Amino acid sequence: MSNGLAIAAMTAVFKNLLEDGLVQNAALSSMGNILVTTLPPDRISIGVDDQPQLNLFLYQVSQNRNADMGERDRYQPAYHQASTEESAILPLALNLHYVLTAYGNKDFQTEMLLGYVMQLMHQTPVLSNAAIRAALNHVATINRSGLLAQAIESTSVEALTEQLDQVKIVPNLFDTEQMSRLWSLLQGSYRPSIAYEVSMVFIGSQISSLASGSSKGALNQPQIEKIVASPTNSQIVAGSSLIVYGKNLSADITLLRLNAAENLLEPQIVEDNRILFKLPQNLHAGVQKVQVVHQQLYKYQNYKDLEVVSNEQTFILHPTINDSAVIALQD
Incomplete structure (x- = not known):
């Protein structure tokens, strides 16, 4: 099954990865509770008494055309057969672009947050199928009344895990001009940030059968x-x-x-x-x-x-x- 929750699910998995990494890092315990959010930067304000914060914002979605064309060519016979079905459409392969921003109200908080987060992401360049499944299960159970948890309940963790499958998270190190342009678009007060690219996430239609049987989400042993x-x-x-x-x-x-x-x-x-x-x-x-x-x-x-x-x-x-x-x- 393929549905439109994949982008939100990936953001939730990324956020969960950051939260877990911060909790497990003893060096950051002196900061107390570190808030992790996924808000637009212009919605964030931090005062003297506020807690340190990391904000993960999805600022762009782009199509991974290399994956689309490569897989279409690879599966050309089956794709040709699927294209004759009215509802059979190849999934759309996407790259998600995030900007991760650190907010602190004391000396060195921002630098420490960015440094440890970059170390965490450098150590976790690939999210496995098992890690994605565990993160989505956590999201679905930690706040059952939440918007995403309710949406996940309407489908299944397994279906979303299959859409995300295995993703790569790589830093996108902008120069001063590129970062300045990005923050001009975001219309927020600039804070030290780093951009990350996540590939690949898939969005598609419900797939009708390619032969006489129905399409399967998992492969059974023939x-x-x-x-x-x-x-x-x-x-x-x-x-x-x-x-x-x-x-x-x-x-x-x-x-x-x-x-x-x-x-x-x-x-x-x-x-x-x-x-x-x-x-x-x-x-x-x-x-x-x-x-x-x-x-x-x-x-x-x-x-x-x-x-x-x-x-x-x-x-x-x-x-x-x-x-x-x-x-x-x-x-």
Whole structure:
């Protein structure tokens, strides 16, 4: 499932990362409670008696076109098939741009906050799937009456975790002119800040089925039970059509691997309990091995690591005797 909560969820995950890091840092304990907010800078005012504060503000969202085009090309057969479905739209890959600002009312508070936060982010350049899930679970339970917690409850933590998958957080070190321009746009009183870029977050539509089954958010282990020729009374030779019977055979992308080859075959028909595909013409006679390979169309990072494969099933490929060979034997 893909929905519009991904941006808000990512901001919440980022904020939670900062809060946890500050709490665990003993060197900052002398500052007392440090407030972490996600407000526009022009909404923040800090006085003499106010507590130190970090503010994380999303100031820009940009499209990651390299990811969009790369994945569209990679999954071209499935994308072409999906494009014929009215509601099947590839997710939009986004980069999120944040400015992180430190506010203090005593000497060195601002510098200490920025220094320890930059150290924390340098040590956490990638947020894993497990870290994102834990942060979203925390957000969903810490304040159940909160706006985001209620929105998460309407979908699921697992669905949002899948959209965010694994994200990278990298510093974007602006020079004086770039930072000045940014703060002019923000119309707030300047404070020492650092910009961060988060990539990638995905937003898309509800995905309709690509074949006869529905689109799956998670990959189930496919299992092959038997392989027969189509029609069933014929011998299996190069170029034959085969039917694979089994369980959990349908996924976002279902492909077939012959004899552990790197290149995968695209089936003609995919159902949850059977797959119809055609053998290549250049196979040599003998024992052949088949595996069903599942990939996810809407996972964009480390896609090879997301493959799930079935057990191997074997069949015998009979030789093809052509007319010229028969004539030569007769001579």
